[in-house]
Amino acid sequence: MTWAAIGVLAALSYLFKVVGLTVVGGRELRGPAAEAMRLLPAALLSALVVVGSVTTEQALALDGRLAGMAFAVVGVWRKWSFTVIVVGAAATTALARLAS
Amino acid sequence: MRSERDGHRRSDGGDGEFSSTDGDDEPAGDPVRMGVLISLAVGVVGITFGVLADAGGLSLAQSMTMSVLVFTGASQFAAVSVITAGGSVAAALGTAVLLAARNVLYGPIVAQWLDGPLLRRAGLAHFIIDESAGVGAAQTSVRASRTGFLVTGIGVFVAWNTGTLIGVLSGDLIGDPTRYGLDVAFPASFLALLAPHLRTTPGRVTAGVGALVVVATVSFLPVGVPILLASLAVVPGMMIASSGGGGGGFGRFGGSARTGGDAERELADNEGVSGENPAGIPADGEGLS
Numbered sequence: 001m002t003w004a005a006i007g008v009l010a011a012l013s014y015l016f017k018v019v020g021l022t023v024v025g026g027r028e029l030r031g032p033a034a035e036a037m038r039l040l041p042a043a044l045l046s047a048l049v050v051v052g053s054v055t056t057e058q059a060l061a062l063d064g065r066l067a068g069m070a071f072a073v074v075g076v077w078r079k080w081s082f083t084v085i086v087v088g089a090a091a092t093t094a095l096a097r098l099a100s
Numbered sequence: 101m102r103s104e105r106d107g108h109r110r111s112d113g114g115d116g117e118f119s120s121t122d123g124d125d126e127p128a129g130d131p132v133r134m135g136v137l138i139s140l141a142v143g144v145v146g147i148t149f150g151v152l153a154d155a156g157g158l159s160l161a162q163s164m165t166m167s168v169l170v171f172t173g174a175s176q177f178a179a180v181s182v183i184t185a186g187g188s189v190a191a192a193l194g195t196a197v198l199l200a201a202r203n204v205l206y207g208p209i210v211a212q213w214l215d216g217p218l219l220r221r222a223g224l225a226h227f228i229i230d231e232s233a234g235v236g237a238a239q240t241s242v243r244a245s246r247t248g249f250l251v252t253g254i255g256v257f258v259a260w261n262t263g264t265l266i267g268v269l270s271g272d273l274i275g276d277p278t279r280y281g282l283d284v285a286f287p288a289s290f291l292a293l294l295a296p297h298l299r300t301t302p303g304r305v306t307a308g309v310g311a312l313v314v315v316a317t318v319s320f321l322p323v324g325v326p327i328l329l330a331s332l333a334v335v336p337g338m339m340i341a342s343s344g345g346g347g348g349g350f351g352r353f354g355g356s357a358r359t360g361g362d363a364e365r366e367l368a369d370n371e372g373v374s375g376e377n378p379a380g381i382p383a384d385g386e387g388l389s
Contacts, residue, residue: 001158001183003165005193009179010169013200018225020207022218027208035341037202039306039334041174042297044199045290046307047330048178050314052287057186058319068284069291076295083144089288093281 064100068093131239131248138231139255142173143263149176150267151274152285156184160268167264171257172229174293175200178327181286187324194328206233213246227253306337 020029029037053069054060068089075085146167153163158180166176175196182192206228213236214221232253239245274280297303310333314326321329 001156001162001166001179001192002189003162005179005189006162006165006170009175009193009196009200010165012197013170013172013175013203014226016200016203017207017228018222020204021211021214021225021228022207022222024204024208024211029205029208032338034205035302035338036334037205039297039302039337039341040198040331041202042294042303042306042337043310043330043333044178044195044327045174045294045297046310046333047314047327048181048195048290049287049294050311051185051318051324051327052181052290053284055185055314055318057323058321060315060318064281065284065287068281069287072284072288072291075288076291081141082289082292083141083148085292086148086285086288090281090285093284094279095281097281 064093064096067096131235131244132251134235134238135232135248135251135255138235138252139259142231142256143259145173146260146263147267147270148263148285148289149173149180149260150264150269151271151282152177152184152267153180153264154268154271155274155282156180158183158268160265163264163268164261167261170196170200171226171260172200172203173260177286177289177293181290182324182327184283184286185323187327188322191322191324191328195324198328198331203228206230209233209237210249213242213249224250224253227257229253229256231256302337302341305340306333309333309336 049069053065054062056063068091071092072085072089075088080088149167150163153166153176154160158166166179170176178199179192179196182195183189207225210225210228210233211221214224227250232249235252236245236249239248274282294307298307310330313330313333317326317329
């Protein structure tokens with residue numbers, strides 16, 4: 001991560017917040033653009049889940065991470081806290097690697 | 101303001117959990133208590149971010165600068181994750197910026213609670229995150245909403261940064277992250293953040309298509325680019341939403357299920373607008389706005 005990238009990200013993140021607050025004001029955002037913004041996190045987070053759990057560089061890879069992700073799926077389903085899900089998933093993967 | 105908000109409410113019998121259409125009769129949680137509890141939870145998530153940022157090669161100064169100035173957790177996690185996976189800075193930045201775009205949607209809601217000079221409101225804009233908007237929206241008066249927003253926004257800011265600091269410093273003690281399965285911490289985090297978005301049909305369609313885009317393109321696109329390409333998955337999601345297939349769907353203040361259920365319910369209520377545009381503001385979840 002470069003300093004320039006961090007600077008750009010910081011500036012744009014703030015811009016999104018301040019534009020919504022001061023320019024748009026008390027009106028509710030509607031229309032396709034608002035809908036796209038609502039759905040963007042679903043697309044990106046889902047992609048990040050796949051990249052992080054079943055890919056290595058430019059290839060699909062199934063390994064010990066799957067055990068941890070199985071734990072995470074159960075945790076999300078059972079509504080465990082974020083911390084329990086993440087730490088438990090890491091521990092499960094570590095154990096799976098020890099066992100293999 | 102409240103009456104206007106109630107005007108947007110709709111009967112959502114499809115979701116028993118949110119079946120109330122008259123939120124004013126419901127006791128809202130104490131905004132200060134709610135904000136403090138959420139802040140504490142977010143502090144722990146901040147530690148996770150610090151550890152992963154350290155493992156991803158960010159310096160202490162870089163991690164802290166991100167947490168202080170970017171202050172939108174999901175984007176920070178995403179940027180570090182793409183870098184850690186070997187992606188380019190541009191791909192990391194693009195993913196993080198796209199994730200941050202949803203904060204535009206919170207501004208108009210928060211604007212209803214804040215007054216005063218433009219400069220002051222512009223300063224407070226930095227504290228707009230999933231949690232502060234959610235706690236504010238859970239209150240039944242403008243005054244309580246303002247209190248909830250400020251306590252949560254500033255409390256989360258302090259906790260998130262303290263957590264990041266602790267995480268980076270303790271990251272040095274950990275060494276090789278794969279030894280403790282820490283490489284799975286990213287996808288597990290993202291899964292937890294994704295969960296609230298899966299409660300709506302458009303959200304599920306978008307997430308599913310996004311995942312397929314990655315699987316289909318990961319072998320030939322540069323690392324990180326499939327994630328950017330997956331953003332196009334909002335198109336089928338929007339088609340489902342506009343066709344009314346998303347009935348009963350609206351965003352929930354998801355992560356707060358563990359820390360402030362009222363905030364979750366209220367933000368959801370607040371955003372239920374109409375059948376043809378059912379999605380509310382899907383918050384990313386606990387600590388990761």
